[in-house]
Amino acid sequence: MEFDYIVVGAGSAGCVLADRLSRSPGTRVLVIEAGGSDARFWIKVPLGYGFTFSDPKVNWCYTAEADAGINGREAYWPRGKVVGGSSSINAMAYVRGLKQDFDDWETAGANGWGWDTVRQTYERVEHHWENGRARGEGPLRVSDLSTRMHPFSETFLNAARDLGWKTPDDMNEGSCEGLSYYRSTVRNGLRRSAADAFLRPALKRGNVQLLKNALVEKLTFSGTRATGVQYRIGDQRHVATCKGEVIVSAGAVNSPQLLQLSGLGPADLLKTHGIDVVQNLGQVGKGMQDHLAITHHFAANRPTLNDRLGTPFGRMMVGLQYLLTR
Template identity: 65%
Template sequence: MPLDIFDYIIVGAGSAGCVLADRLSASGRHKVLLIEAGGSDRRFWIKVPLGYGKTFNDARVNWRYMAQPDPGLNGRRAYWPRGRVVGGSSSINAMAYLRGLPQDFDDWERAGANGWNWDNVRRTYEEIETQTGPEGDIGNGPLVVSDVGTRMHPFSEHFLSAARQMGWAISPNLNGSDAEGMTRLRGTLRAGRRWSAADAFLRPALKRGNLRLVSAALVERVLLEGARATGVRYRQGGAITTVHARREVILSAGAINSPQLLQLSGIGPAHLLKQHGIKIVHDLQQVGQGLQDHLGLSHYYRANAETLNNRLGSWRGQMVAGLQYLLTRKGPLSLPVNQISGFVRSHESIPTADMQIYCNPMSYVTDTLGNTGIDPEPGFLLCAQPCRPTSRGHIRIASANPDTAPEIQPNSLATEADRQLAVRASHILRSLAQTPAIRAVTQDRLTPDIVSMSDEEMLENFRSRASTVFHPTCTCRMGTDPSNSVLDSSLRVHGITGLRVADASAFPNITSGNTNAPVMMLAARGAALILEDTK
């Protein structure tokens, strides 16, 4: 077979692309090409679990997007980090692993994603995971999900005590039979190091002779002959290369870059393509539409007990922690800062959990450009995130030049339902801050103090301070037809043969929690659908 012809071409070696590359090359019968815009993930701060504070604003591994001024957030522009490196955002994220709530996926099926109900996706989760913990290993999949609860900072026990005082259940594992409650977060870690999608799926697969990885290569467009995808054109250094797919091209570039690439290739809203002088191949109005993301509201507190700030709030402390990690792979650098989280109901009358809570034993500040500073004094963070927002934004190309970042408009708090959720999230934070367990370790509630706010002030506080928690989804969503979606329930682009999208953009609606787990599940299930069609 010629070097430039493959059975499958996958664009993006992120959480989804690594899974697809593994699954599609596993039989040895198919020749697979995986193309990644970023470079190698073999970097110290990628492998160190707490190192995501260093990669959060590192242009060498991060697209470092900025959203458009958001009317719902008082015109603020949010910083949107996305992984531009082998492993994608699974190489720079906070490693929290939560499947989502069962109703999330039943809702997917109701939205037109036939076959994506909870019973089906649960089986895929179980297939790809190995969950480690005191009870022993569960499963034998390549994705290691570790229970590190016994190594968490002792201050985190105060959060669990507060949760009990709020009447919330404490679950040993929200990725098991429990759907709601608070938990010691499990994460994609192994032996004190990050265990990304590249570690779990791609590295073993690259030992096969039928899988090729091309990195530091920007795909400029999908090649089309009529209504069929036939390959892609990419730029690596100063060279332009064209490669062809005998079977399919699969976009796994993420919720921002996959719709951007479709639009650059002439698939998208005709008026947008015409505006930028792009030849219209297929007028598909929903490409880039439907963007959903989670907003979290964090409040910070000065503590009267030792927190991670005591270890990491000074250069000397950071050096000691770094030496401890290098010698033992233990200590504060061996764990993510997000330690306690879970799904709760904002009111007892609500049938299912509608809020995700985060509790961190450290206080820090992140500015609008993504720069993070750790408070030198002991402190902690309480955060509430509405699980299922109803507002939808968009992704649109700003130029026909592939190097130009697309326009990201989150359109936050555009619905009355979301504004009410913002106030309910604020009430939860106020109640949590006033539990005896939290009051006992609070030296001071830092400004602004949510305890004294009215509902109107809470909404304004949310508008002025809430920020993305980096879960963009739904911009090439599955659905019933082109009027409401980009893909069918097998991830195929409506009206185009040989072209699929498999990443967070394919979600019909956002899941309740962290999105890395459902992205890898979607890719594994998507690979099975692709191989079934091949048969």
């Protein structure tokens, strides 16, 4: 098989790339994904987040090494292993990146990544839905669900206001700082993943091929130029080659791993694992910054979803409410 581009990983980034690269009809794009189909009930229904969070059928379910910075704890790192990648299992919160971060990138030399340019891209991609009104015409539905939130949420925001925090109506406007309801990538009560918004429309063009359940084991090279990938489906090994570029969009954990397995990384480390060095790149696999999420548990004096889901009758009623009202 020979393509113009090979995209490794059909996650958030890979789906967008498949869409953009396949817009010129003569360009042939191969997308290779280690996970399987996203046609699963608990991926489509937002409540399923609680199930896919630790389901190895759609999740790499990584555990980080013990970290001195968090008192020796080992953190659980879920990562999507399915078409759509982590956008198929994430919490659907839609919050734009910070204006000042993009401007910092541009100042540091990343031309074209400043806020003014990036904001236009956000606007092109988004299709907002707020109180029955639409704004924007992009492929990604961004819904305001604040009127449907549990009353505790308003209590929480009132407490934040009392303490002097900003509580903007929309975290995607202005500086993004403060506490607020976030918008959700949900459309008519169903998850709207990157696969829904970008990959499926691209597949309809006919010049994009998607391989599922195919694990890329390494990139192939001619000298230091990447020429394709070696991948495995079950016990069978295959090779795909490309005339243009191999794009590694396998996520924050797997991308550097794949580069190292391919011989791109710190030479000393690669040699200790018996990997032939293609190029000594000391920073590959370094500089990861995690953002910690900490769950607080409280006893509630008003029923929450947890109470309602705690009995078979409650689950039935929640299911019925979802079917009737989404």
